[in-house]
Amino acid sequence: MATTNPLISGGVLFSSLLCLLFCSENACAYEGRVRGETMETHHQQHSHVIKISDLLPAPVCSTSTSTPKGNINAKTLLKVVHKHGPCSKHGSKQKAKNHTPTQILLQDQSRVEMIKSRLTNASKGDQVQGSKATIPLHSGHSLGTGNYIVTVGIGSPQKDFSLVFDTGSDLTWIQCQPCVGSCYTQQEPIFNPSKSSSYSNITCKAKECSSLKSAPFIATGCTSSTTCLYAIQYRDQSYSVGYFASETLTIKSSDVFHKFMFGCGENNDGLFGRTAGLLGLGRYNISMISQTYKKYGGLFSYCIPSTSSSTGYLAFGHKGNTISSEVKFTPLLVNSKYPSFYFLDLIGISVGRDKLPINESVFATSGTLIDSGTVITRLQPSAYSALRSSFRQSMSSYPMADALSILDTCYNFTGYDTITIPKIALNFRGGIAVDIDGTGIMYVRTIDQVCLAFAGNSDAGNIAILGNSQQKRLDLIYDIAKNRLGFGPGGCN
The missing domain is CATH 2.40.70.10 (Acid Proteases)
Known part of the structure; x- marks a missing residue:
């Protein structure tokens, strides 16, 4: 890592960003039933x-095991938990005032507004201009309401990290040492790229950096040593700024992806629920789904559990041809x-x-x-x-x-x-x-x-x-x- 870090000299200022998303009265909801249909039958069917x-x-966390129930024979399966629930190792350390139903709804509205903003502006991110760039110095808020998390391995030797999975984002990023601006509190130790033998910064001249530059809602730039930088900021002022890099990504123990492109964030803020970052499941070419296409064929599935005290799954790929x-x-x-x-x-x-x-x-x-x-x-x-x-x-x-x-x-x-x-x-x-x-x-x-x-x-x-x-x-x-x-x-x- 460079000893003189342009990220601390302000960071990044940009707009446009995350997400997606998504008559009359019906006065006869239960009128005009088929003659002879009983109320009991009606209730059972409707x-x-x-x-x-x-x-x-x-x-307490449910002990039941969630699987795809035969709908799909997945190659790889990760457990999905609610980041504030008892099935999550993060849940017990949350501050209740930030995660009340009312607060969650406010954060949810923030995410929706962010999506609407992205769709309205429909532009790429601005350019990060090295030492001339600036970053918001006030505290951010939640990344919308990315409530559900999975655990993946990053680095060599492998370190496990809990990440919010998000179909509305492309770039996968985690917090990295040194925190030259700020880092929010997370459950696992912050990733140290200097202790991984497979970590490598991506240069500005590399085609991978060009892919990042064309990605929507991400600001890019270069250091004085021509290392590729990224910055992503959300409407609610949450943000991550750092180096665009490659590293080994491990999904379970069997699926290992070398030279996986991700953001190594050294200046981050927001109430991310003590997770280490975000797993981008969007469909652009820098997303996790695109980078693992040869292995999984662009096929993934997930199930959201019924309550925060039960578990779901995130599955990749498919064995065989039958769904x-x-x-x-x-x-x-x-x-x-x-x-x-x-x-x-x-x-x-x-x-x-x-x-x-x-x-x-x-x-x-x-x-x-x-x-x-x-x-x-x-x-x-x-x-x-x-x-x-x-x-x-x-x-x-x-x-x-x-x-x-x-x-x-x-x-x-x-x-x-x-x-x-x-x-x-x-x-x-x-x-x-x-x-x-x-x-x-x-x-x-x-x-x-x-x-x-x-x-x-x-x-x-x-x-x-x-x-x-x-x-x-x-x-x-x-x-x-x-x-x-x-x-x-x-x-x-």
Whole structure:
């Protein structure tokens, strides 16, 4: 590493950045049933009966093992945990005030605003100009709400690090010594590249640096010794600045990738939940998915657990040629202006047995993204209005509660052991109807404030975002080679 470090002399100032993301009232949600259909049959087919206890995280980690349930025979499987839950080694050391449901929703809105900003500006990052660059010196906030983490190995000898996995980011980065500007507190010791025999800085003349320079939302530059620099800053002022480098990446013990390109951040700030950095699962050429394409064929899948006290998985590759017939595929849309993001063609929503009266053009106008880091699904205003109206009508027997931040349809379930809520299905191009798991329909602050886990955008032109609450217990299979996304049932419990 260079002894004179340009990163400390200010750092980096730039804008444009992270992410993706993603009518009338339905007055007949439960009217006009087929004659002879009983209420019991109706509930079985069109409703979820949920134990209140299933909505609440347990104080200890579940001992059950989550696997892809036969939907896909993955080559490599990593355990996914919620970074603030009891299954995470970071969970017990979190400050509760930063991770209340209300705070999480505020951070979630910050991530959505960041995504909207990126889509609006649609530009590359600025240039980092060595000693002339400046970096924000005030404390950053959360990287949106990248709630779910995995553990990978970096360096030779291998050191294990917990990273937020993010389908809305391309660059993988970790904190590195020396912290010439600042480093936030993380659980594992900060990576020291001088103690790894496989670490190497990338020069500005290398083709790898050129790839970084063309990546969206990343600022680049050079040191006086022509070493490639990167800087990534998020809308909420979280940031990472450092050297663009190559290193050995180990996924489990069997899959080793030499000369893996990543960011070695020596100036970082933000409330990253004591994780070491970020694993970029976007589709641009510097992402982990692109760099491991020869091994995994551009195929990965994950399952978000139902609560923070249970585990899910992140899987790579596929052994054999068969994927379960239960998996339903819809096209992954490609937008050359936003090469990192995963777009879907959402065309409708159903509540209970009824398809909501929403014209397909409502969704087509702004489009839809799927994002692992957004918590609450965002919908176009008229689509959300129709969903809310139908849901409220079907829940009219339960007492309502005050709104919670961006969530305006909340209930007081004090005294209930079980509740019955209507099923919600998202309809995608290709005749695909995806049932949302019951635990993904409601967002819980306390038992007397349990809310519908959807929100409306402020403008009809804002993109819809399929958040991770609605992804719970689904085996989501990203098949980049065939430009399709699969929804498999029963991914994790």
